[in-house]
Amino acid sequence: MDTPPPLQGHTLAGxxxxxxxxDASLRALxxxxxxxxxxxxxxxxxxALGDVLGSAGAENVQGEVQKKLDVxxxxxxxxxxxxxxxxxxxxxxxxxxxxxxxxGDRGRHLLLFDPLDGSSNIDVxxxxxxxxxxxxxxxxxxxxxxxxxxxxxxxxxxGYTLYGPQTVLVLTLGEGVAGFxxxxxxxxxxxxxxxxRIPRDTREFAINMSNQRHWAAPVRRYIDDALAGRTGPxxxxxxxxxxxxxxxxxxxxxxxxxxxLYPWDQRxxxxxxxxxxxxxxxxxxxxxxxxxxxASDGRQPILDIAPTSLHQRVSVVLGSAEEVERVVAHxxxxxx
Numbered sequence: 001m002d003t004p005p006p007l008q009g010h011t012l013a014g015x016x017x018x019x020x021x022x023d024a025s026l027r028a029l030x031x032x033x034x035x036x037x038x039x040x041x042x043x044x045x046x047x048a049l050g051d052v053l054g055s056a057g058a059e060n061v062q063g064e065v066q067k068k069l070d071v072x073x074x075x076x077x078x079x080x081x082x083x084x085x086x087x088x089x090x091x092x093x094x095x096x097x098x099x100x101x102x103x104g105d106r107g108r109h110l111l112l113f114d115p116l117d118g119s120s121n122i123d124v125x126x127x128x129x130x131x132x133x134x135x136x137x138x139x140x141x142x143x144x145x146x147x148x149x150x151x152x153x154x155x156x157x158x159g160y161t162l163y164g165p166q167t168v169l170v171l172t173l174g175e176g177v178a179g180f181x182x183x184x185x186x187x188x189x190x191x192x193x194x195x196x197r198i199p200r201d202t203r204e205f206a207i208n209m210s211n212q213r214h215w216a217a218p219v220r221r222y223i224d225d226a227l228a229g230r231t232g233p234x235x236x237x238x239x240x241x242x243x244x245x246x247x248x249x250x251x252x253x254x255x256x257x258x259x260x261l262y263p264w265d266q267r268x269x270x271x272x273x274x275x276x277x278x279x280x281x282x283x284x285x286x287x288x289x290x291x292x293x294x295a296s297d298g299r300q301p302i303l304d305i306a307p308t309s310l311h312q313r314v315s316v317v318l319g320s321a322e323e324v325e326r327v328v329a330h331x332x333x334x335x336x
Contacts, residue, residue: 198288
């Protein structure tokens with residue numbers, strides 16, 4: 001009989017108790033976030049039965065039309081952070097400014113989140129998710145928006161919850177990546193994937209091919225080489241996958257390898273990319289790195305980018321290290 005991996009079957013609380021980097025404050029915050037994501041999962045599962053589908057009739061700070069579930073999940077996560085007693089302030093992709101809680105020097109952490117990634121999938125019953133990032137808060141004073149502008153390597157915890165056929169929480173504290181599955185019968189999170197690792201090599205890529213004519217030359221070169229298949233320069237056939245929810249595409253890569261690209265394109269030449277550094281690229285980039293992969297903006301590691309604004313955008317290439325390195329090499333060659 002095979003010996004199960006260490007810790008497999010443990011609860012989330014039991015797992016956190018074994019992690020040297022998780023002090024009591026961080027453990028309490030992660031458990032509170034997990035409980036709230038469990039509640040969001042139940043709302044997602046009810047769908048039209050819970051009157052949570054459709055538009056909220058407003059736009060967020062990004063200029064994107066909000067769904068009802070965007071607003072509901074955002075409010076739930078803000079309340080979770082405040083009630084946990086562990087958070088000094090929060091930043092959300094849905095909000096223009098940070099929220100500093102009363103007695104803003106009480107919490108030891110800053111929390112950033114994308115409350116519902118992949119909102120366009122909500123009404124068609126395709127996977128969506130919640131992304132979160134925990135940073136250290138200043139000590140001895142109230143937090144400000146400037147305190148959130150920390151590089152990705154300052155994160156204390158990061159991860160996502162994927163609301164799919166199963167609800168899965170993927171978490172890193174800086175010592176590998178673990179995955180937990182929600183039991184809908186009792187709301188318990190059980191460790192089912194104790195050491196997620198991304199294969200270095202792959203035959204899959206995820207990108208929105210409808211934007212191909214707008215890409216920069218290095219990205220077109222990479223995709224053209226992949227599409228050429230076994231008779232092309234790569235010598236192997238590739239499959240394309242695209243869920244239109246970053247959490248779902250990243251989860252597939254964690255499960256079986258691949259590369260995800262959301263590059264700069266010439267439709268908005270003054271923007272470095274579409275995705276948000278603080279709410280999406282940093283937390284998922286850290287998860288991917290901790291799982292043995294790589295994350296880059298095409299020129300430098302995502303986690304080495306110095307943030308300049310709360311809603312800063314960035315080009316993203318992440319996944320199997322060999323593929324990311326190839327895309328980066330194409331960018332460097334084009335710049336030479």
